[in-house]
Amino acid sequence: MVDVIKNTQIHCTYGCKSSKAVQPDVAGKMISKAKRPLFIVGSQILKDEELLKRSIEIAKKADLPVAATGHSMSGLVDQGINAKYINVHALATYLCDPNWTGLDGNGQYDTIVVLGHFKYYIDQVLSGLKSFSKIKSIAIEREYIQNATMSFGNITPAVHIEALDELIENL
Amino acid sequence: MSELTTGKFSMAISDLENVQITINNIVGAIEKEADEIDVEMGPTVKPGVSSLRDWDHNILDRYNPVYTPMCDQCCYCTFGPCDLSGNKEGACGINLEGHNAREFMLRVITGAAAHSGHGRHLLHHLIGLYGKDHPLDVGATNIIAPNVQLVTGVSPKTLGDLDSVLSYVEEQITQLLAAVHVGQEGAAIDFESKALHGGMIDHVGMEISDIAQISCLDFPKSDEEAPLADIGMGCLDSSKPTLIVIGHNVAAVTDIIDYMEDKGLNDKIELGGLCCTALDMTRYKTGDRTLPRAKVVGTLAKELKTIRSGIPDVIIVDEQCIRADVLKEASKLMIPVITTNDKVMYGLKDRSNDSIEDILEDLTTGKEKGALMFDYEKLGELAPRLTMMMSEIRKQKGIKRLPTDEELKELADSCVHCLKCEVACPNSLPISEAMTALSEGDLSNFELLHDKCIACGRCEYACPKDIDIVNVIEKSSQRVISEEVGKVRVGRGPISDPEIREEGVNLVLGTTPGIVALVGCSNYPDGTKDLFTIADEMLRRSYIVVVSGCSAMDLGMYKGEDGMTLYEKYPSRFKSGGLLNTGSCVSNAHITGAVIKVASIFAQKNISGNYEEIADYTLNRVGAVGVAWGAYSQKAASIGTGCSRLGIPVILGPHGSKYRRALIAKPYEEEKWKVYDARNGSEMQIPAAPDYLLTTAETVEEMMPMLAKSCIRPSDNNMGRMIKLTHYIELSQKYLGIMPEDWHKFVRTETDLPLAKREKLLKILEKEHGWEIDWKRKKILSGPAMKSDVSAQPTNLKRLCKEA
């Protein structure tokens, strides 16, 4: 068991509401329980093969539809997962629109899981969702993402991989 | 602001001080009226804050404001701080949406004020030197100031003409700033309209600044063959006395260059610049294509590193993008700092009225760390002399610059890997890992990090071990820094009328796939090379690439496989496959100016006071897209927002999300993608492109296909659409590994399809999208959502339509 919640240090605050630190096993169970989950995978997964592998495994095991943002798609094609490219800023816009029917046309999502993003960028994107939508967001990055609903803390790359493995076990 | 009339003259005469000026203005106004008697004026001459509101609401209906707050609190007034999280209302009744729209608008007008404040200072200075009647001359163009003319209806001919237009700009900024006051506006959408107004006004302010300096300071004038300047931290010859200028306003520097030239000091002193002053220094006196007198060191991201290198012997600062700690940092290395503008004074004593000898004495002995100097003639002599003296003194004292190799190792060893620096770093750079590698003698991690580090210093004050991390990065990267040498084309100024005349038709029909404008600052997500990558790709594909400001600099830092920078490889002409540097930050106005001129010269539209119609024309017919990949300053927000109102989409790098708001459309809202056909007022369906007016992209790879798609316009002819679609598909395949999901939505007929792939694509259309194909004639029988009709006249404005 790795502990990913002890370091939730931040540089500056984004205001009144901050995310709750979450352990990998709990995050894994929550993802499995979500009714309309969406896995938002950013381009930073391409910088580390281990991370890319884990992203694909999470999508497969929990049967999550994947929104591939940035150019993460180039690592996700032909991997047997249901991934579609979308710009993350546009995605955040649609996620706040109750009339959006999702990437598959089946309706709006209730839970999003984010992995592989620049910290400052995903924090910004999530700050919109935090205030202008009801969607629950779970950040499983190696940094504490303040504007998510729940997030891992700041961890090293090695601990991050371990944490993702633990999360996968709990899916 | 309107021109003075005789009536006002009789009132003004009681104010005797102003008599001379007033008379000049009146004579000028009468002459101009005679000149312009036949000039058609549009409906919005010098629009006020609400004059273009209908247009704003028109575009905002499709391009929705999207808020990503930097903070869910507000602390604007003493009712607060208020918790606005969850879009709650604060004590004054504003909600988070409204407050963020207000915050965004404030960024925009801050940027606009920076440019127009710069313009005012410059204009005042230049009118003092050359007089109000000094003619404006920016090269081969009849439309000297397209933005000014579009917004105010004025076609300025002299420096004095710019004066009154600038007063209009200042009035608008004041009105907008007043709206920030607590209470009042509650509707986010009207803050948005005000932000768009501020953006438009910014382009007027920028244009005034640049045409004034082009006309007076012998800058290149719409010159396709402006010379090349050296760029890079590695291009400074540190064995010579070195004078570094930082900022944006060249007014103070011209006297220095003149003095150096007079005294034959050009070869004796290294004169380098950081940020846009550097670019404008290279433009000074290069109208005749002689070599620039100064070198460009780099952007804001290089400021701290340049100071810490210890190379500068004297630093001059003027205004805008200058680190606030220049004096503090420079003093540590015995580098005197001279401030020259009331926007930046660093608490220094005003020495404008003191003798040069006294100032030299105080600065060389270290009695004073710097001086404030408003007398530029004096500065012209003071700065070079001080540089020569300081160089000797600093050499003798053996000023300690970066750590030695041993100290470097010690620093790395002292790291306890607490990660505090990484949390503090705006780019979350992997410093801890690099320290481990450095301890083992491996510099490569830091070398990689160097290019991504913006030298902000946040890591240093987070470090519990007091490691000077910026110095560690810089020392470790000495090899790469010494190789940082490139070329940048000196800013050419506006695009000439003949260039527009030749290229306009290709742009509107789409046979030139689009204009990609690389603008803004250096806060990149993944290092400076991104810009080269973008420009290289788009130039190969025959887009017109226009650059300005810090982007223009960073682009010149890299060479292709052939050993050439892109500036050396591509012509600086406004044509398919051309690469043009318009100049510094204020030269961004020439990019919007070129688009306005396409409407005027190619489409023969009246532009005077006719903003809405020209913006509508641009949005529907001119395939142009702006990229502010490293946007950080408020000026980038205002430049981008000026583009938004004019119908030019802009993509920002991921840091741009911190401006708090984007304008993003929803392709799935079909009713939003209809316009009128001006021929008869009927509705026509258009493709969902551009699907934003301001947005961000995560990586350069993602942005590539976005760029191609953003240039698609309803007016494309079949050849044009085919070319644009080819690039969209190819770029998506190359960088994302997939066919774009929505490519078929841009197909109107089989002739829109890329020739080489036509058959294959027809098959996909049949199989995956259920289109009916006549295989014998290879024709599409049914399927497309819109018709191909090149003579259609798409417009968002009902008033421009002829009756059916």
Ligand code: SF4
């Ligand atoms: S301006 Fe309004 S929201 Fe802001 S602190 Fe004052 S009362 Fe609160």
Ligand code: SF4
């Ligand atoms: S903050 Fe200092 S001690 Fe901690 S990891 Fe960074 S460099 Fe090392």
Ligand code: SF4
């Ligand atoms: S100076 Fe460089 S490494 Fe340090 S926090 Fe700033 S960007 Fe990061």
